Amino acid sequence: MLDFIRHNARWLLGAFLLTLFSGFGQTFFISLFSEDIRSSYDLSDGQFGLLYMGATLCSAVMFLNVGFVADRFPIAAVSTVVLAALALACGTMAVSSSVWLLGVCLFCLRLFGQGMMLHVSQTAVGRWFDAERGRALSLTSMGLNLGESTLPTLVGVATLWVSWRYCWAAAAMFALLSIPFCFWLTRIPREPTVSTSKKPQAAIGKHWTRSEVIRDKLFWFACPGMFAPAFIITAVYFNHQHLVGIKGWPEGSFGPGFMVVSVTMVLSKLYAGSLIDRYGAIGLMWIYHLPLGLACLLLALGQSVVFVYLSMTLIGIGMGFASSMTGTVWPELYGTKHLGSILSLVVSGIVFSSACGSGLTGVLLDAGIGFESQLAFLAAFSLLSAVMMFVVSGRMRQRLLSTVENSPAE
Known part of the structure; x- marks a missing residue:
């Protein structure tokens, strides 16, 4: 591992920093200011949830139409533009005084932070690495863990x-200062080492285009399971202050919980990365739904603050596996030539799911449906997703094995 990091430090660090700065557009960061935002703009839980959902949905639609730039332009150039736009969004958040401008800021934070920043990082790593793609993605995605544990x-x-508001001004400053360094780190592409493992590779057959992926039935069967974690995590993070209030837990109970998530995510990512490099990502697609479902059940039923840390541990495990899968399943299944366009389709779905996680829960709360009941439903849904993804992953693996067997010998 240390030799791998040392020999590839430049590219790993560049992707790591892009992932780190994506935190400014993530729900865990924005939700830290939810009470201040609602108070400053005189918004209810439901109103802010709908505004956040609307901004996120619009960003998903826009992202679907701009994600291809990671295929057509150098990673260094794209990352520079995205970082500059993210810095502008953070700076505007610091001075915004109207609801409509707040909506624009949220849209830009979600598009350039949650969407494009992670997209550029995952596309770069997916293209730069082959034999050790799982390990590389596990390491670089820890940038988000660092943000979750410190911010x-x-x-x-x-x-x-x-x-x-000064916190947002500081975020803008840090994003701007990182631009030259990130440009230097990513300006030279890395040539990937071809995998020699037993896992089947889509590249042996062909590199799919996005239009071909859209016509693939297996892709659509996999989508609900791949998108579910974003919904669940956004719902929990966005409403964690509400949950603390109804449970009667001390204020700030979730603060240490975010640290727990980060630590367990790091450990699970390292383990998931080694499993992916050895066996492939497709056969592991169903696993992460189990800890996520159990976490929702514990939060729904638990009355002691101890359940916060138990559930956040399980969330960290589930999200560690889930984040490692996002950037590795699709190169295995569809190749890397059009990876940016394919990932933009996937990430748009994830962003859409995230938007629903904040908006629908807020509407249901305003309608009188308690968050504990919603968490119980999410626990059942996670179990159903695990079963469905187990079946889908088996079908995907059968297709890849068939591709390998039918490919001409070189």
């Missing part, structure tokens, strides 16, 4: 002394 604490301390 809530930093924001909590900062807001004791300054207004929440």
Whole structure:
């Protein structure tokens, strides 16, 4: 592992930083200011949830039409533009005073933070690495874990002394200062080492285009399971302050929980990366639904604050596997030539699912449906998703094995 990191430090660090700065557009970061935002703009839970959902849905639609740039332009150029746009969104968030401008800021944060920043990082790693793609994605995706483990604490301390808007100004400054360094790290592409493992590779057959993927039935059967984690995590993160209130837990109970998520995600990503490099990602697609479902069940039924840390541990395990799968399943199944366009389709679905996680839960809360009941439903849905993904992964693996057997010998 250390030799791998040392020999590929430039590319790993570049993708790691892009993933780290995506945190400014993630729900875990934005939700830290949810009470301040609702108070400043006089919004209810449902109103803010719908605004957040609308901004995220619009960003998903836009992302679907701009994700291809990662295929057509150098990674360094794309990352520079995305970082600059993210910095502008953070800066505008610091000075916004109207609801419509808040909506624009949320749209840009979701598009350039949650969407494009992760997309560029995953596309770059998926193209730069082959034999050790799982390990590379596991390492670079830890940038988001670093953000999840440090940003809530930093924001909590900062807001004791300054207004929440200064936190967004600081985020804008850090994003701008990172642009030259990220450009230098990513300006030279890496030539991938061809895999010699036993796992089947789509590249042995052909590299699918996005239009071909859209016509593939297996893709659509896999989508609900692949998109479910985004819905669940957004629902929990976005409403964690509400959950603390109805459970009667101490304020800030979820703060250490984010640290727990980060630690367990790092460990599970390392383990998932080694499994993916050895056996492939497709056969593991169903596993992460089980800990996510159990986490929702514990949050729904548990009354002690201990259940926060138990559930966040399970969320970390599930998300560690899920995040490792997102960038590895599709290159295995469809190849890497059109990976940017394919990933833009996938990430748009993930962003859409994330939007529904915030919007629908807020509407249901305003309608009188308790969040504990919603969590119980999500637990049942996760179990159903695990069963469905087990069946789908088996079909995908059969197709890839057939492709390998029918490919001409070189």
